[in-house]
Amino acid sequence: MAEKSIAVIGAGKWGQALHFALSQNQKCLITSRTKRDIKDFVDLQTALDCEYLVIAIPAQEIREWLQENFVFSGQKILVAAKGIEASTGEFLNEIYEEFIPRKNIGFISGPSFASEVMQALPAAIVINSKSRKLYKEVSPMFPRFLKTYYSDDVIGAEVCGAYKNVIAIASGICQGLKLGNNARASLISRGLVEMQRFGKEFGARKSSFIGLSGAGDLFLTASSELSRNFRVGLGLAQGKALKTILEELGEVAEGVKTSEAIHKLSKKYKIYTPIANEVKLILEGKSAQDSLKDLLKS
Ligand SMILES: NC(=O)C1=CN([C@@H]2O[C@H](COP(=O)(O)OP(=O)(O)OC[C@H]3O[C@@H](n4cnc5c(N)ncnc54)[C@H](O)[C@@H]3O)[C@@H](O)[C@H]2O)C=CC1
Numbered sequence: 001m002a003e004k005s006i007a008v009i010g011a012g013k014w015g016q017a018l019h020f021a022l023s024q025n026q027k028c029l030i031t032s033r034t035k036r037d038i039k040d041f042v043d044l045q046t047a048l049d050c051e052y053l054v055i056a057i058p059a060q061e062i063r064e065w066l067q068e069n070f071v072f073s074g075q076k077i078l079v080a081a082k083g084i085e086a087s088t089g090e091f092l093n094e095i096y097e098e099f100i101p102r103k104n105i106g107f108i109s110g111p112s113f114a115s116e117v118m119q120a121l122p123a124a125i126v127i128n129s130k131s132r133k134l135y136k137e138v139s140p141m142f143p144r145f146l147k148t149y150y151s152d153d154v155i156g157a158e159v160c161g162a163y164k165n166v167i168a169i170a171s172g173i174c175q176g177l178k179l180g181n182n183a184r185a186s187l188i189s190r191g192l193v194e195m196q197r198f199g200k201e202f203g204a205r206k207s208s209f210i211g212l213s214g215a216g217d218l219f220l221t222a223s224s225e226l227s228r229n230f231r232v233g234l235g236l237a238q239g240k241a242l243k244t245i246l247e248e249l250g251e252v253a254e255g256v257k258t259s260e261a262i263h264k265l266s267k268k269y270k271i272y273t274p275i276a277n278e279v280k281l282i283l284e285g286k287s288a289q290d291s292l293k294d295l296l297k298s
């Protein structure tokens, strides 16, 4: 295995942005399931032979990808996805830990639109890992414009990153329905409370929700059309079918499937998750008007 070699797996928006960022301080390779004409592109095996892997494959695809492609040989992994597996309600750390020792895994969280990272605009992210050693190794790999913080609250970061996508859909609906800035701010702040209540059930730390991973990423995603999840909400408010919205988007909006996962988990553990529940119902066809107005009334 080469020394301090690093590769990004998955050449979507975030994978390419992370490749750009990580290429500032060292050579960084990139691969994806289809061959791409992009700088540093290598085949999957060459990428898998690297010591550090940044895996930027969407949450719903990761289990199958790991089963089919991954053999652990000491690699250290940074997980870039933000979502919860809908079919099982399992968190990504649970899935990854079936394949890789916990001490070798870190999760990237925080407010970080790929398009802004691609322009080298400043941002702050969190590397969440049970291993501070891993953080110390990977932190210098990031460029100056991406300031890194450390947290060991892996589950907190995961809940924040996944849940904010669902609230961003709700916020996009709110915006699309022209319910006003007051309504949107209320929705976002109640969303933060809801995320925290949900996370508490799984051992997430309160402080993560008021930091970069929680409030930081939620405020970003739930108030900008740069967010794919927010745009899903706008489309729903316009009465478009989900299928059409997702086809037009052409990129992943993790909040769609994550709302199913949250529903599954909140039912199982009896957690009060009113916003996520309404988002799931709207995605299934309930009128966005009725849903959001009811939610903000009750
Ligand atoms: N775009 C952004 O600003 C950010 C995205 N994220 C997260 O990163 C993850 C990826 O998002 P994006 O790259 O933006 O999405 P994207 O839709 O642009 O790209 C997803 C990539 O995953 C690949 N992929 C999908 N299924 C696969 C499979 N089964 N095997 C191999 N590759 C597969 C696709 O070919 C595509 O290249 C998501 O979980 C997202 O929430 C996190 C932070 C920022």
Ligand SMILES: O=C(CO)COP(=O)(O)O
Residues within 6 Å of the ligand: 082, 110, 111, 112, 113, 114, 165, 168, 217, 220, 221, 226, 227, 228, 229, 230, 252, 253, 254
């Ligand atoms: O997670 C993100 C920014 O931190 C990106 O959000 P979207 O997937 O909604 O575009």
